Amino acid sequence: MRALNSLQAERTSRTLVRAATWTLRSVGSRVGLAAGALTIVLVGAVSAQHRISLSGDIQAKISYCKDCHGVSAQGFNGYYPIPRLAGQQPEYIENQLRAFIEHRRTNNIMFNVAHSLSPAMINALTAHFASLNPPPIGGAPRRLVATGRKIFEDGMPEVNIAACAACHGPEATGSGQIPRLAGQLYPYMLKTLNNWDKERGRNPTVPDAAAIMSPVAHSLNRSQIEAVAAFVSTLRPPRGTPNTVQ
Amino acid sequence: MKPMNFRRPQGQHRSTFRSPAGTALILPAAVLALSFSSPAAAQGNVPKAEADAKLRYCEVCHGVSAQGFHGYYPIPRLAGQPTEYLKNQLQAFVEHRRTSNIMFNVGHVLSPAMIDALTTDFNQLNPKPLGGAPKENIDEGKNIFENGVAAGNVPACASCHGPQAKGNGPFPRLAGQLYDYITAKLTNWEKERGQNPAQPDISAVMQPIAHSLTQPQIKAVAAYLSYLE
Numbered sequence: 001m002r003a004l005n006s007l008q009a010e011r012t013s014r015t016l017v018r019a020a021t022w023t024l025r026s027v028g029s030r031v032g033l034a035a036g037a038l039t040i041v042l043v044g045a046v047s048a049q050h051r052i053s054l055s056g057d058i059q060a061k062i063s064y065c066k067d068c069h070g071v072s073a074q075g076f077n078g079y080y081p082i083p084r085l086a087g088q089q090p091e092y093i094e095n096q097l098r099a100f101i102e103h104r105r106t107n108n109i110m111f112n113v114a115h116s117l118s119p120a121m122i123n124a125l126t127a128h129f130a131s132l133n134p135p136p137i138g139g140a141p142r143r144l145v146a147t148g149r150k151i152f153e154d155g156m157p158e159v160n161i162a163a164c165a166a167c168h169g170p171e172a173t174g175s176g177q178i179p180r181l182a183g184q185l186y187p188y189m190l191k192t193l194n195n196w197d198k199e200r201g202r203n204p205t206v207p208d209a210a211a212i213m214s215p216v217a218h219s220l221n222r223s224q225i226e227a228v229a230a231f232v233s234t235l236r237p238p239r240g241t242p243n244t245v246q
Numbered sequence: 247m248k249p250m251n252f253r254r255p256q257g258q259h260r261s262t263f264r265s266p267a268g269t270a271l272i273l274p275a276a277v278l279a280l281s282f283s284s285p286a287a288a289q290g291n292v293p294k295a296e297a298d299a300k301l302r303y304c305e306v307c308h309g310v311s312a313q314g315f316h317g318y319y320p321i322p323r324l325a326g327q328p329t330e331y332l333k334n335q336l337q338a339f340v341e342h343r344r345t346s347n348i349m350f351n352v353g354h355v356l357s358p359a360m361i362d363a364l365t366t367d368f369n370q371l372n373p374k375p376l377g378g379a380p381k382e383n384i385d386e387g388k389n390i391f392e393n394g395v396a397a398g399n400v401p402a403c404a405s406c407h408g409p410q411a412k413g414n415g416p417f418p419r420l421a422g423q424l425y426d427y428i429t430a431k432l433t434n435w436e437k438e439r440g441q442n443p444a445q446p447d448i449s450a451v452m453q454p455i456a457h458s459l460t461q462p463q464i465k466a467v468a469a470y471l472s473y474l475e
Contacts, residue, residue, distance in 0.1 A: 039262075157356075158355050160302070167317035210475075212306065212310075
């Protein structure tokens with residue numbers, strides 16, 4: 001530190017001002033080394049080191065999630081259909097992680113995954129997943145897609161089936177706590193819609209937005225669920241589809 | 247204030263073409279109606295189970311007490327809305343005066359009797375506003391709503407929507423309406439309403455007013471209304 005301090009003494013005041021605002025990304029060059037050391041002095045060694053270790057942790061945690069959710073988080077057919085997280089709404093993922101912890105969704109594996117995540121880690125993960133947009137993994141029966149599109153966009157007003165697009169958006173990108181469905185796995189969609197009341201809203205002491213979908217899931221019959229699932233599983237909206245909600 | 251358990255008497259036909267000649271003509275009128283329209287409409291009411299199922303369907307998107315909901319779009323509050331306003335808007339979707347694919351599909355399958363039942367039910371609901379709007383300009387919004395902006399040629403909103411923003415006839419209730427819904431409508435009035443030139447409608451009344459309001463004024467009014475019970 002004494003040597004670094006004497007090095008700093010040779011720098012102009014301009015360099016000092018710039019150095020104070022630099023992040024640890026500038027470590028590497030000799031100037032950067034001084035800047036990095038100064039930054040540590042100015043912002044505190046502990047928080048700077050914490051940032052480094054969090055960034056390493058984030059990469060490790062992302063890889064860990066992708067072990068099951070697919071290398072680009074596009075979803076994966078493991079023993080269970082493991083849902084696509086790519087392009088998912090951050091608020092939705094955060095709410096679902098909390099749902100596992102609060103037993104609103106009952107899943108031993110995801111309970112264990114979720115309850116070790118810090119809020120900062122959850123922010124980092126949800127931002128990362130939201131930024132991804134790999135192609136859907138596909139595999140749904142193509143012949144159902146046209147019927148599914150009709151149900152998704154228009155609903156079936158004669159039999160009181162609401163249009164999915166009203167809440168999930170015309171391109172199924174979701175909004176806030178309402179999930180993106182575009183590219184979601186066909187079997188995951190089937191499992192979730194066919195068993196809604198067993199899949200979601202499982203903790204009566206913590207009622208949640210899943211209650212909104214309950215009557216909708218009930219109003220759909222099996223072949224309608226298959227059609228909608230097939231349609232959304234093929235969708236690939238452009239990255240960053242604008243959300244019209246202000 | 248109507249009592250909350252008010253229900254339209256069974257069998258009463260709310261047609262605006264109802265004979266003024268008195269009860270003696272109602273039966274022949276109903277028989278005549280039967281020959282021109284579907285049995286459900288001619289009955290003048292719908293089975294309670296059917297109306298309730300349709301109400302639940304509406305509330306999937308408009309909120310469990312019709313207080314409005316933030317889906318992909320802001321989905322408006324229907325609770326406490328005047329029946330005449332709701333009927334006119336449903337017709338507006340069917341006639342493409344308002345363009346919404348979803349609401350067109352919803353609207354065009356509803357029988358007149360079902361529309362009577364639904365609009366009566368929505369009119370009687372009175373849940374708390376959904377809230378969530380920024381609160382810093384509420385006082386300014388209240389002032390604009392009650393007094394208008396004379397310098398900007400904006401009339402007082404209260405003169406048509408009522409001092410408590412409860413609406414009246416074709417004028418909508420605004421009390422408790424979603425902040426972002428009001429903001430979106432007032433900002434884009436000409437793209438939102440009066441979309442069918444062949445069918446000019448009352449939305450034309452709002453057009454110059456929406457134009458006169460600045461964006462900060464729109465947001466202030468919308469914030470005030472969104473908290474109004």
